[in-house]
Amino acid sequence: MPRLDDRLKTVARQIVHQANQRNTHVDIGSDHGHLLKALLAAGRIDYGIAIENKRVxxxxxxxTLRGMKADVRFADGLSGLQVDEAxxxxxxxxxxxxxxxxxxxxPDRVPKLVILQPNRRADLVRRWAMQNGYALIDEQIAVGHWRYVILRFEKNDSARDACYESVDFEAALLFGPHLIERWQTEFVVGLQEEYSYLKQLKPIAGNAKKRLDAIERILSSSPAVDLPRQPNRAR
Ligand SMILES: C[S@@+](CC[C@H](N)C(=O)[O-])C[C@H]1O[C@@H](n2cnc3c(N)ncnc32)[C@H](O)[C@@H]1O
Incomplete structure (x- = not known):
C-alpha cells in the first residue's frame, strides 16, 4: 500500500462522498497513481480514473492500479473523460x-466536487472557480517540502461566492479567504516568510509586488503577529 505524504493525505481527506451515492473519482496527472490506490483501498471511492499525458x-x-477498480487513460486532461462520468x-x-x-x-466535463493542489498561482484557480460557478468550500495547508495549499470546490451555480464577501478581495484571491479567516499558525508563518523574502527583492514589480502589498494589508488588519524586522521600513 502506498503511504501518502501529508500533502496527498490532505487531498484525500477532502474527497468525501455521501453514503449510498455513486462515487467515481478522476485524478488528472496521476503520475505514480498513489492517491487513487489509497482512496480505493480505504473504500473512500468506488471507482478511480487516472489520466496521464506522459508515457512513464x-x-x-x-x-500501481493493476487489479483495482480503476481505469488508467493516456490522454490530455479532461479529453480523457466523458461528461458525467466522474x-x-x-x-x-x-x-x-x-x-x-x-x-x-x-468545462462540461468538470464534476461537481473539485479538489486542487496548485504548487503556485492558487489565485488563478480561485478565479477560475468564481467564474465557473464553483464555491470555495475549504482550504487547508499541508507542510512537506514546501507549504502546500489544498482547495476544495463544489458546484453552486451562483454568481457570487459568499466566502469573498466582506474581505479584501484581492488579498483573498491571492492567499485564500478561509485561510485568512482562520489565521492558523502554519498560514501566518508562511505569510511572514514570504513577506521577508519579497521585502528583499529590489526592484519588485508585477505579481511579486501585488503579493507583497496584499501581505502587508493582511498582516496590518489581522490579530497581532511579530512582523520580521525590516531595518529600512518605518513601522
Ligand atoms: C508533478 S506531477 C504530480 C503527480 C501527482 N498528481 C502528485 O501530486 O503527486 C504532475 C503530473 O501531471 C501530468 N500532467 C501534466 N499535464 C497533464 C495533462 N494535461 N493531462 C494529463 N496529465 C498531465 C504529468 O505528466 C505529471 O505526471
Whole structure:
C-alpha cells in the first residue's frame, strides 16, 4: 500500500462522498497513481480514473492500479473523460496556470466536487472557480517540502461566492479567504516568510509586488503577529 505524504493525505481527506451515492473519482496527472490506490483501498471511492499525458507516469499509474477498480487513460486532461462520468476530480502538484487550462478546455466535463493542489498561482484557480460557478468550500495547508495549499470546490451555480464577501478581495484571491479567516499558525508563518523574502527583492514589480502589498494589508488588519524586522521600513 502506498503511504501518502501529508500533502496527498490532505487531498484525500477532502474527497468525501455521501453514503449510498455513486462515487467515481478522476485524478488528472496521476503520475505514480498513489492517491487513487489509497482512496480505493480505504473504500473512500468506488471507482478511480487516472489520466496521464506522459508515457512513464502513465505506465507507473497502470502498474500501481493493476487489479483495482480503476481505469488508467493516456490522454490530455479532461479529453480523457466523458461528461458525467466522474463525481469528483483532483489535480495535484501542477501550477495553477496548467490546472486552469485543463479545466477550461472542457468545462462540461468538470464534476461537481473539485479538489486542487496548485504548487503556485492558487489565485488563478480561485478565479477560475468564481467564474465557473464553483464555491470555495475549504482550504487547508499541508507542510512537506514546501507549504502546500489544498482547495476544495463544489458546484453552486451562483454568481457570487459568499466566502469573498466582506474581505479584501484581492488579498483573498491571492492567499485564500478561509485561510485568512482562520489565521492558523502554519498560514501566518508562511505569510511572514514570504513577506521577508519579497521585502528583499529590489526592484519588485508585477505579481511579486501585488503579493507583497496584499501581505502587508493582511498582516496590518489581522490579530497581532511579530512582523520580521525590516531595518529600512518605518513601522
Ligand atoms: C508533478 S506531477 C504530480 C503527480 C501527482 N498528481 C502528485 O501530486 O503527486 C504532475 C503530473 O501531471 C501530468 N500532467 C501534466 N499535464 C497533464 C495533462 N494535461 N493531462 C494529463 N496529465 C498531465 C504529468 O505528466 C505529471 O505526471
Amino acid at each position: 507516469p502513465f505506465q507507473n499509474s497502470t502498474k 463525481d469528483s476530480l483532483s489535480i495535484c502538484g501542477m501550477g495553477g496556470e496548467s490546472m486552469v487550462k485543463i479545466l477550461a478546455f472542457h
